[in-house]
Amino acid sequence: MYTKEIRKPARLACVGLNVVDCYQxxxxxxxxxxxxxxxxxxxxxxxxxxFIGCFGKDFYSGANYALALQAGVDLSRCRHYPEECGMAMVTLEQGDRTFLGSNNGGVTGRHPVRLDEADLRFLEKYDITVSDRYSRMAPAEFAKLAAKGIPLAYDFGDEEPDELTWAVLPHCTVAFFSCSHRKDQEIDDLAQKGLAAGCRAVVMTMGARGARTYARGMDDPVCCAARVGPVLDTMGAGDSFLTAFLVTAIQKFALAPQGSGEWMECMQAGTQFAFENCGFYGSIGYGLPCPQDSEYQNIQFKRR
Known part of the structure; x- marks a missing residue:
């Protein structure tokens, strides 16, 4: 008798940053x-x-909160402060976004999340917790997750490996790095260090060169070509890749893909979703007016 396979939806808990990207x-x-x-x-x-993060009391914080709530995101563990939303100044050059400066994450920069016991009990209900270096969270927070056996996906971005990298890697289940600027040997060396630190998989996105996944028990990385086509805006491409990769890994393979074919399926899902996400402005769309009123006149923007 044929029995239809019933898969529960993946459950992702995201801890860290919310901002607005101001396109000058x-x-x-x-x-x-x-x-x-x-x-x-x-x-x-x-x-x-x-989403567990910090919201301010200004217009943009309210807009971000309302949009996430409307999308069906659970915001019950968020913190609220009488401060301003994080803001990044951005310009577009032939579809590629360039960051010009920021207010260091705004409310998140001043109040990075510190996980308490209630947060940890909440996160245990999810398949994986997602964070990154711009969450401003200390490595000790991710050690709390590891102590509870909570899987962690962490995006290290395109920064040079530093003290934070080596402190967080041992707590990661899946590590993501943006490596379009790195040579092949550098990518391979960094991935091997991630696996040696304890990661189940290390995923390297390389822009037009595609993506690679290095996984435990596999001698060679799995390579996936990039999608080729018109690009309107690359903002959010890495986040969309990561999301579709994880959702596929969880829903189809219980966060434990085996063999190159299953890892390739995760990467192809990420590649396709990232390509689709490059077809509109902003990470998620929803353009709002840029800040102009007196509420923001004293914000200090620093060049990144």
Whole structure:
């Protein structure tokens, strides 16, 4: 008798940053922030999602909160402070976004999340917790997850490996690095160090060169070609790749893909979703007016 396989939706809990990306050439501000993006993308892919982060009391904080709530993201563990939203100044050059400066994450920069016991009990209900270096969270917070056996996916971005990298890697289940600027040997060396630190998999995204996954028990990386086509805006491409990769890994393979074919399926899902996400402005869309009123006149923007 044929029995239809019933898969529960993936459950992603995202802990960290929400901001607005202010496009100077458009006069619009788009909701964003790595973990905020992932929570929205997860909902768009049919997964359950939660976001734990800090919201201010200004217009943009309210807009971000309302949009996530409307998308069905669980915001019950968020913190609220009478401060301003994180803001990044951005310009677009032939579809590729360039960061010009920021207010260091705004409310998140001043109040990075510190996980308490209630947070940890909440996170245990999810398949994986997602964070990144711009969450501003200390490595000790991720050690709390590891102590509870909570899987962690962490995006290390395109920064040079540093003290934070080596402190967080041992707590990661899946590590993501942006490596379009790195040579092949550098990518291989970094991935092997990630596996040696204890990661189940290390995923390297390389822009037009595609992506690679290095996994425990596999002698060679799995390589996936990039999608080729018109690109309007690359903002959020990495976050959308990560989200679709994880949702596929969880829903189809219980976060334990085996063999090159299963890892390839995860990467192809990420590649396709990232390509689709490059077809509109901003990480998730929803352009808002750029800040102009007196509420923001004293914000200090620093060049990144």
């Amino acid at each position: 050439n458009q006069g619009k501000a788009y909701p964003g922030g790595n973990e905020y993006n992932v929570s929205i993308f997860a909902r768009r892919l049919g997964a359950q999602a939660a």
